[in-house]
Amino acid sequence: MKRSLPMPYVVNHPVKIHFQQIGEGPPLVLQHGFSDSISGWYEAGWVKRLGRHFRLIMIDARGHGFSDKPHSPTAYELGHRVADILTVIDTLGLERVHYLGYSMGGWIGLGLADTAPHRLLSMALGGIHPYGQDMSHYRTGVAGGMSRWARLVQQAAGGHMTDSGLRRIQANDPQALAAAVAYDRPALAGIANKRHCPCLLFVGENDPLLPQVERFSSELPETRLVRIDNADHVQTFYAAERLAPAILAHIKRNELPASV
Template sequence: MPYLVNRQVKIHFQQLGEGPPLVLQHGFSDSISGWYEAGWVKRLGRHFRLIIIDARGHGLSDKPHAPDAYDLSHRVDDVLTVIDTLGLERVHFLGYSMGGWIGLGLAQAAPHRLLSLTLGGIHPYGQDMSPYRRGVAHGMDDWAKLVQQAAEGRIPASTLQRIRANDPQALAAAVARDRPALKGPWNQLRCPCLLFAGTHDPLLPQVERFSHELPEAQLVRIEDADHTQAFFKPARLVPTLLELLQLSKGHV
């Protein structure tokens, strides 16, 4: 399995497919496996060289227990270290929720490394993470139940099993601090941008606000989906993504 080390933290990633490089970064308490399970890999693998990363604290990557290890700059460096190791100058990026937060950090720190930016269920205006802290405080079984309840039971049992397998101390450290507001200037980001969120996601108004700050950004609303469920509906987003990048015509 491919690994690399950034700041003494081992990061696990996978590659598959051929074409323009696309980094996939999952959400909180998920892993690389989520992209396969939800159908993203099947739909995107025929168009892209996929580079799928287990975020620190998740999957097969190392799981530090110190909150300092989860500073956004370290998470961004993990992505940059992966693409640098692969010899890639610029990449497309798709991140969901926490993965989208990492994408925002990447766009802020190294916008010249992006061919495009696709973000789901995230905005740059800061976020109170105390609900997550409370959610993981009593262990992964309780957290899995909360996720299941929030999604009205409409997520696979295998996803819940994967959530339960997480390291609770690592996840607690990952959300020990609130997300600060990130200042762009977003109106100077010069790459194709696509935002998406479920129509029942409480973050949708902020995502809509953010869409107006990005030059010519497209916004896709995933009907009848909350924050968790939107990730499981790639069929609603992928055609728009391919059209945006003109991959449906065989080029970027």
């Protein structure tokens, strides 16, 4: 697999966004969850399983990884996060892409589908729904510092976090993460009735969000739902071995025609 030169960035008025590319083929944007970074896609096995099939475009969300980390809550409004994705794919000269997002990354994907559906070929979204979400648990968690937040994530993962994953969480900027969850997520009213692209939803059977994800699946046209046995919200992200075949098949069914 071909890998890009290190540390490519784009600037979205005025936030600097870091991204990486690896592989060749149809373009697939990967957006990670809260307090993670691009490195999580490697560690959980997603790059190994998908990088041989697609041109992976992995983005460090604002406030995370090597991207800028503003401390103002308004910097993390959904419209700004969506614009970060669009700035990356515009810079790469891509008109339409496939999109894979987990948790916070799935929320950003819903924002893309809501405001720029014409830029999407397909979506695969995990652990997310459009009905609004109380973020007070996250606010309380990060308020205790990054070491405490890392322990909470490790507990949620059943104690199976790697040392490198824990260090990655602990290295986050606590003020940036606090700003990122300062507001509850608003409902995206009527998204299921708007112009849509084929969507695959996935969720752990022990994830508290399961009922809302199931509801969303029933309301969204052209949607398939994959449930992961014996997995909660954190553990599902690490189920790449079980999820990758379904996501691969989903994306392959909606590949960009060669003439485009």
